[in-house]
Amino acid sequence: MTEERKSNKPRWAMVIDLDRCTGCEACVVACRVENNIPTVGPEEAAKGRSINWIRIERYFEGEFPDLKVKFMPVLCQHCEEAPCEPVCPVYATYHTDEGLNAQVYNRCVGTRYCANNCPYTVRFFNFFDPKWDAPLDKALNPEVSVRTRGVMEKCTFCIQRIRKGEEKAKDEGREVRDGDVVPACVQTCTTKAMYFGNIADPESEVSRLSKSNRASRLLEDLGTKPKVIYLNKGD
Amino acid sequence: MLELEWIASKHAGRVRSQDARAPKYTMADKRPSDSKINSDLLAPVNHPGWGWYATVVVSGLVVLAAVGALGYQFTLGLGVWGINRPVFWALDITNFVFWIGISHAGTLISAILRVTGAEWRRPVTRCAEAITVFALMIGAMFPIIHLGRPWFFYWLVPYPNERGLWPNFRSPLAWDFFAINTYLLGSIIYLYLPLIPDLALLRDKSRGALRRIYGVFSLGWRGTQLQWDRLERAVRVMAVVIIPVAVSVHTIVSWDFAMTIRPMWHSTMFGPYFVAGAIFSGIAALILAMAIIRRVFHLEEYLRPIHFNNLGLLLLTMSLIWFYFTFGEYLTSWYGNEPEEMAVFNSKISGPYAPLFWGTVVCCFAIPAPMLAIKRFRTIKGTMIASALVVIGMWFERFLIIVPTLTHPRFTFNWGSYKPTWVELTLTAGTFGYFVLLYAIFTRLFPIIAVWEYKEGLPLGEHGEPTIVGTPDVEYESA
């Protein structure tokens, strides 16, 4: 990342090691539970309205028996030059000073323009009001909004955990450091394939890994400058 | 002189119904009497006939169905549409682009014809301008009703508020908001200005409450020279002003797509491509409207084959331009051979959208272009058929610009498909119903052919002035 540090605010970034990712989807469920993502049910899912802020894209290469598979966890890339941001007519999605691509639900009017302009297809729309059969609603995370119908939603890098981590650092009178903020997907990753941290801090794990020669970003040629960095498969 | 004419027309007496079925005469004959013109052109206003009522009832029912569908959608959410991930836009935006396109019929055409002083325009302008206003009203509805939370549409308005929140002026949707509103306002003014003398005519011919209402809207028109001068100047200025506004509107609509980084949307030529398409579909809509009006209101003497011929030629031009743009657009994609572009390209050329795509080419070019190029087919019926095909074709063209791109995101894992639901189809039908309804009501309230403008173009008869400007009509009548 070449852009200058404009402030002493952290810039959050994620590193995903594709060599370690097994496609087990623990992150997908962890994200659903942490972020109050509703299950839409079979009829809606069949229409392509299932919501998964993080998903495992699976690609086959070759044919039996020489078949190869690639798993690729895809979540909001929190692009520095996010294509979704300029198109929103009401600033419901914008860039925060911590480099996050924010989605403010109660400002969203639901033009879905941002979703159309997202090259990673990581934005989701609430076609109906979400529904949890009681008492499943008891498991809702009180730190995360329940989105209403008509608004977009997407990965927030677990903003509630970022806020909590920053709060903790402030309490202890120091800058945030590795381990203060662990998003739900990173926390549960069964192979420790995901890392999260402040890429503006040269000492952080993500900074170090982002300089790896295996590092690349999705659709780099579009110039979106994603803040999710993938470490390609070794071998 | 005009004033004299006006006064003459004022004293022409009440219109009698049998006048509407007056014997035919050609333009080559001497100037028809004012009373004749008045009664012919005001007939729809005064004696609409059962067909008018039937039209209003039928289109009204369609509108009611659409309103019901809309209520259903507002109650439950956009999930009642067929949209999904990744096809977040479909018929809503198709209808939006289509109707904004249709709206170019009027104002732009009438303005161009006025500015260029094309005399044959006279019976056409009002017809066209009304299309603009109504099509625009319908088109402009969609950006609101397609919202996930339509009740917050006013957040697009830059109003000062304590939260310090403003619309995002970088968003093409915000540009849309301003462009469409400007165009709508301009179009209404542009429709209204030339309507003033006719409103005065109606005022003078009606009684009671109606007279008062017409009176208010005719702004105390007395037909003085000063008033005529001012009106003419205002119309002339508006005609010039409205042209860039119209062009900008559809350019901005196209930029909703072109400003994104989606394959086959992100194209520099989308602006002119959309404007051309808009004028194309607009002319077609105008021809259709004129043909229907001519038939149902017995205005055969006013809307003559020459008008259809001329508009047919315009339509032919636009068809060629449209084809040129389409060809250029697709050829460059094909040569570029970028995988993401080709995914969309192939789905249109040979994939699931191929029947629609080739159907569109047939409707917009393969049939209408040769048909309109051959003089023998450039009759009223011929242009009507061509126009109907073009309107249908252009609707699908809009659909094909929007949906196949959305079904093919960059990562193939996320490819999707789209099927409309009854709600979307009802809404689409409703737009057509609503258009017909508005148009029908308009014809009931105002003369659909500008009375004064028509008279202005006529020979002055007894006063011995030279007569018709433009090509004599006889030739076309016999053809």
Next chain:
Amino acid sequence: MKRREFIILSGVGATSASLLSACGHPEEKLIPAFIPDEEFVPGIDYWKASTCGMCPAGCGIIVRTREHKANKIEGNPFHPVNRGALCARGQAGLEVLYNPDRIKGPMKRVGERGDGKWEEISWDEGIKMLADKLREVDPTAYNDQALFVTTDSRGVTAHVGHRLMEACRKGAYVVWPLFNEVGAETSYSTGYRSATVFDLANSTYLISFGARFLETWHSPVMYSQAYGEFRGSSGKTRGRFIHVEPRMSMTAANADEWLAPTPGTEYLVALGLAQVIVRENLYKSPASAAFGNELGEYAPENTAAITDIPTEKFIRLAREFAKAERPLAIGALPANAMPAVTLLNTLVDNLNKKGGVLLPSRHNEYYGPLKMLAPRDSFMELSHTKFAEARKMHAWRVMMIHRFNPVFATPAIREEILTIPFIASFSTFMDETTELADLVLPDHSDLERWDLKSSYPTSGGMVVSVTQPVIELQCNTRQTADVLLALARDLGGEAAAALPYESAEEIVKKGAADFAAHWGQPDAETAWSELAERGFAAAVEEFRANTYATKDQLNTTLLSGLQLKAALEEDPDYPLTALIYEQLWQGDGSFANLPALQELPDPMTSAMWGAWVEINPQTAQSLGLKDGDLVDVQTRTGAVRLPALLYPGIRPNVVAIPFGQGHLAYGRYANQRGANPASLFPPSQSGPHLESTSRARVVKAAGRGELTRFGTELQEQMEKRR
């Protein structure tokens, strides 16, 4: 109008309404949620340690609770088994706790069996009823018996249940595992005796024979973590991983090389590799030379035709394996085939070495005084065949069933179960078996109950993890162990004497403290409080390098049972092979009622909310099938109708069906979804040893199936274009 739409319109979607409606300002009345009490200060998270109960692996969890509600489960970062990570199943644990379809309290049947007519009763009434039935068991008659069927072989339920059944004169404690893979402690799951673990992390060359250690085998999270390190961490070379399985599972998809032999011939691949190693003198253990002759017939040249793996591949892989720095072979094959895998490890001499098989020598000491954690040796292990045989001998009078649903696992068993005069179910949910019960005494969910679990981390030794309530009770349920204790008290005499405990809590606290005391914390009270806070205690053992000294120690008879042939006979009417497999999250079908998992796209097929038949595109083409076509899969035993899913990762002429869907009960999310493939196989095959395979044919049925995918549906679009 769709059902969903109707529900929304009629306002039954009450949750969303109450959450979101603005009318009457519900917020104003929420004030009780802002009053602190002894347990919770509003707005502050409380993390409580416990143990995941979604599979037997025993991962430590911490549960985030706030304002008397649990809202997130995470892996316990200090727990040696999972080190903070948790799998998809574990993450969905809260949906068991808060499942809307839980049985709310004890009930007795009022209509005919299976009518679904129930009457709520009190706990005392229910326990009395069951005790009376147990008293009716005639202690003098040879063939009169009470039966306690469960999937738990260890822990509190096993401890109490086993003792009660022993005391109950003719009682039998029955363990009936369906899938043997997950965490089962018996030898056939790993080829080694219990407590054996595999040092994947430090291995450099791994061959897995059908062991889906990233999904379902043994302890998936533990081995996933090891896999992460195996793939490379600082200072370690990237390990190479070969997977042998006819269908490309998610684990296979992660392999560097995937071999897809004919189903049932995996052991021949192992033996072929062994043969090459022996004949090329690549083995490391000195005793291995003796195998030379015995392995001759398994030479790859002989078996290549059966396994459909080219000879050159055998030779190359055998050399790679034998020459690797730290090779390791694991497997999940039928018990009689596992020796083939064990043999490979023997040849490369990796016992108790870094990156090898870790076989703790002191494991008998682990349990300390607490024998309840030791695997019980005197239980009866049951499969359908055994059940049917036993049924002939015993007139079972009472059947108590706990955490197991035999009617779903083996639908054919239904009729036999119906002949048992009295059935008591301890199920938390109304499953197919519970529907037939006469008495329902619902158990707690895992987040409400007490238990102890033992597991063996790769770091050595044993870990005892505490399952403790993290939140107050959601329903009028009672822990089965507590019910059994009450039952014992009611029965009195021998039973009461055998179980002198007040509650499961007491047993757990005592057992855990005993264990901790035995392994370093002498003060019982401190031991318990530490344990309750941390959620686990560990017995530590360093693995001592070990080597197989002589051929005798290798148990060469292991090879005698193996035959050189394909597992299934040819059948001209049924040209294909059907197999069922345990899918990533579905387990034995007991998670089908969790919406978060139902809506979790299968990692390989991207399918959700249903079941499907995987067919190789080539095979599908020859059968004239397209993706999503409805097909009948028929075997000599039965048939199921499911949508076809064109799947490039399966051998041609093999079809695979995930197990776990097709419930005919089990709540709103599971009921009537997909089809249960168990009926395709003779009941004897749904036993514990093998995921079933059978000869089959596929016939196109009319119509399109409901195949819901998260990713794109079209075969040609699945390939990465970019």
Next chain:
Amino acid sequence: MKRLTKSVVVVCAVVVIIGIVLLRASGKPEAPRQPIEFDHWQHVTKEEGPQLECTFCHENVDKSSHATIPNIITCMGCHESILTESGEVQKLAAFAERKEQPPWRRVYWHEPEANVFYTHKPHIRAGLECITCHGKVGEMHRVRREVDQTMGWCIDCHRTRSVSIDCYVCHR
């Protein structure tokens, strides 16, 4: 004509005013009647009273996102013995007897649709006085909403104190 215009204007104004009043009234009551007439003034300001600090009862304000309403056990800690003859304290005791919390009604809150995640803790850390946001509750007999906690009001304060006005600070 002039009179007509005037009357139209007046009618419109009245309608608007009534509308605003009704809307406000139907929204959040300004000083809701509480189950027990708890008198903040007596506890905080009254000279011969206990003169409690706010945090004596709202003890979690610097720890949690919520200041929290005291548990009835806290109330009974004193009122077990103090002023037991008072009618309101007897009401309190009756609640305590039943092991119930009085159904206090909220005075300040935001709708869940606002998606606001306000936390007290950082505001206390920044040294904000309770009265800045809640008015002089200590001088009130029945708590009345004195501050109109709109978003504009929040932003104003954040601006003047140069605290971030990023949406994501409060909304998420």
